[in-house]
Amino acid sequence: MASVPPICDFGWKAVDARLMSTEGRPFSIFDCAGPNGLVVAFICNHCPYVKAVIDRVVRDARDLEALGIGFVAINSNDADAYPADSFERMKDFAAVHAFSFPYLHDEDQSVARAYEAVCTPDFFGFNSDMELQYRGRLDASRNKAGDADLRRDLFEAMRGVAETGEGPREQIPSMGCSIKWKETA
Template identity: 40%
Template structure:
């Protein structure tokens, strides 16, 4: 199991715009279409990564908790599906259904969106403010497969709370850690 950290895109970076197909609805959406009134969470995931599988339920809970507060949420898979067919759009739809992902799960076939975000791993989290400026990039929490630390989502939840309630972030942002994006 690879252990690739986030690249930690500079805070304040403007969210790259894109148009990608949502494997849940078969509609195409841009960042602008999906952004929230209070901010926007973009999560790079895939279907087979053990790090994603470890936290997917917490991701869904966070999405459900914060979308009602004006947070836009979307997930993106950018893996090369020729080398990793388990990440194909058809299986993304199935994965979303099995894991109760009812927010857009977008397929980045060209991998241009992952490159624009400087995404490196799955999971990789990017939280943008209402002006589309990067407010947080980093980990969900300290839990990893097999390390015995319970899932809490504290790092990401604290960042979203700080954004929504106009607070400053207290701790340094730690990079996420996971499987590397499977580049073509």
């Protein structure tokens, strides 16, 4: 069933954490920020919404880097209940899609809870002060990739953040599979 996150809580301060990356070393979320901001994307390996847009996510992360916006992806799904989201499979997923950004494992789901992440994909766009300016969709794609000429909502919003420090006041929320929470978490 598809889940939709709430609207952007402008100015909410990002939360830092140190998580293991698919590169085999830990990363701090804040260390992934660029001089003009950071996108924190909650994704996973098996979600059809993520699979439909992952190549566009990689493209936008690369293009945002040129604007001084860093990018980090986090998988918080319960890998015991969803083995396709295991850390080993995360490594494969990152390699197949040539991630140019850290892909972090939130094994205890504490980061997803701190961010109040709802679905995969769920995008959080922060300015250089690590204040939330965007919580919306990548583009109008859903569980199938949309046309190649779709408006790049995340990219355009973060371009504005890079230039002005502020995100657009009108945002369309992302849609995706719900985060797969652990029973005991």
